[in-house]
Amino acid sequence: MKLHYKPGACSMASHIILNELGVAFELDKTDTNAGKTEAGDNFLKISPNGYVPALITDDGDIITENAAVLQYLADQSPDAGLAPANGTLARTRLQEALNFVSSELHKSFGPFFSGTELVGDARQRAETRVGRRAAYIEQSLADGRAFLLGDTFTVADAYAFVVLNWAGFVGVSLAAYPKTQSYVARIAARPAVIKAMVAEGLMEQPA
Template sequence: MALHIILNELGMSFELDKTDTDAGKTEAGDNFLKISPNGYVPALITDEGEIITENPAVLQYLADQSPEAGLAPPNDTPARTRLQETLNFVSSELHKSFSPFFSGKDLVGAERQKAEAGVRRRAAYIEQRLDDGRSFLLGETFSVADAYAFVVLNWAGFVGISLAAYPKTQNYVARVAARPASIKAMVAEGLMEQAT
């Protein structure tokens, strides 16, 4: 969904092809392993036929297609390095901390407590990043890292983890959720109803 949000932010035309990663098939009936050999989403097929996988790579690729939108700092700058650092944290730490909840088995007792503690530890880091009053992870400008972090942090509600101990993080999630591009993506993906 992070890519969907960014495509909406950029106003790019695109086609979604939902994927059943367990079955390895796209909604159009294609063998997903031929598109993404690792078998997981996202996968972006460019107009030139290039296939790009991994959230940090695809998000930066999209941002670089329209640098005037300001969704990623320019390459070869300290700010771009901070973006890469943040995207890698979201990918390797925050995203992965939710993995136990999507393993297909029920988490109970000590196992659930351990998994929740992992999510909370990463949420505490986000809270610390926002502690200086910034609106977004890199400062006052929404970036591709915010789209990705929002999607992952939003999973807390789906798995029954409260973010109440992290009020800045809760406000941040609400701020990103209220963006028109986020709303449009959530409606399209069936995560919320279209407001009338």
Template sequence: MKLHYKPGACSMASHIILNELGVSFDLDKTDTDGRTTEAGDDFRKISPNGYVPALITDNGDIITENPAVLQYLADLSPEAGLAPANGTLERTRLQEALNFVSSELHKSFSPFFSGVEMDDAAREKAVAGIGRRAAHIESILADGRSFLLGETFSVADAYAFVVLNWAGFISVSLDAHPKTQAYVARIAARPASIKAMIAEGLMEQAA
């Protein structure tokens, strides 16, 4: 398999899950602005939408969109427990969580990555939008659970972690959501997350 990724982008969720699975895969860093891959390919021929992740399977099929890629990876090794079985209510809850992260939480960070400078009012509005979505995560965690679906780490947690982790890079505080802060720290400490962050240049390998 090959994962087309951009350092620190939402594609890191798939990178984390590939590490969790312990499968063999290649990474191809992609310039989504220039539409070129590190290997020199035209990324538009791989993913017409122009953004990551794009996963090329061992059969040569191309899968895009995080919820689809993540579920595909989880289903490769059901015994890893990264997604509930298809056809169950629990799987529906996973899809519910993935869709929230994709359509609500992820989107709330978009103003900070649009390339357009925000004035104070626009930034305040964008920060408030992130806060509302973080509050939803906080409410899910309010019953003491460790992860979004309970006590089992899932692909939805990898995605939520990557997006929530952006808050630190744009100087947006999550102090009002202590359970969410602890949740981010908990996933950041997983070996698969550390390995992905080192590989993508987001942190240095410990001496």
């Protein structure tokens, strides 16, 4: 398998899951602005929307969209328990969480990455919107559960972690959401996460 990624982008969720699964894979650092892959291919021919993640399976099929890539990866190794079985209510809950992370939490960070400096009222509005989405995560963790679906880490947690981790990067405080902060720290400590962050150049290898 090959994962097209950009350092620190949402594609890191799939990178984390590939590490969690311990399967063989290649990485291709992709320049979405230039539309070029590290190997020199035209990325728009691989992913017509021009964004990561794009996963190329061992059979050469191309899968895009975080929610689809993450579930595909989890389904390759069902014994790893990174997604509940298809057809169950628990799987629907996973899809509910993945869709929330994708269309609500992830997109709430859009204004911070628009390429235009975010100041004044526009920044305030964007911060408020991130805060609303973080508040929902906080509420989801209110019963003391360790992860979004309960006490088991799933692909939705990898995706939520990557997006929540952007808060520090763009200078948005999550201090009002202590359970969410602990949740982020808990996931950040996973060896698969550290490995992905080191490989993407986001942190040094811990001693």
